[in-house]
Amino acid sequence: AIQLTQSPSSLSASVGDRVTITCRASQGISSTLAWYQQKPGKAPKLLIYDASSLESGVPSRFSGSGSGTDFTLTISSLQPEDFATYYCQQFNSYPLTFGGGTKVEIK
């Protein structure tokens, strides 16, 4: 199974900060990677697909990049509603796998 390693596992940031989360795959997955946001008690929400495509309705401050084994989710200017846990997920092959998550907390 393809392993996805996210870093950091948590971070503290202030409103307006630029935040970067990385996801490393144990083998190449081309661009078949998604990023999801999850708030407590809620289902995950798709933010980015195909590594860099913004899902409809998602604010443009979210962006994704990368291909192969190294991927990045960037929030250009953190907003209060962005405090949540973020997960990467690969769709290259079964079994589908998720990263361990990155919790973004208020500094």
Add this chain to the structure above:
Amino acid sequence: QVQLVESGGGVVQPGGSLRLSCAASGFTFSSYGMHWVRQAPGKGLEWVAFIRYDGNNKYYADSVKGRFTISRDNSKNTLYLQMNSLRAEDTAVYYCAKLRTSGYYFDYWGQGTLVTVSS
């Protein structure tokens, strides 16, 4: 609008069985592959199972293979997960999720249903 509503969760003893349902509306259910994803309390997301739009292709996580069965009834717009030989480590919120039109990635999720395996 797309809606996915899970039901069937509850408390079950180790070794027991449970069947989850996911009622779909707002889209042509019979045209989309569907998945189950779970999340243990305080933990990350774990993919569980996939079924193709016509029910003819299925995949499972190793952790549930041989114990769980995914199925669907396109006439009822409903997805199922039959869970047998349940273990404490199966305790989780179970989500059903719909694939994007491209056939990849989950664009809609249900609200989840909690399964607790405990004696």
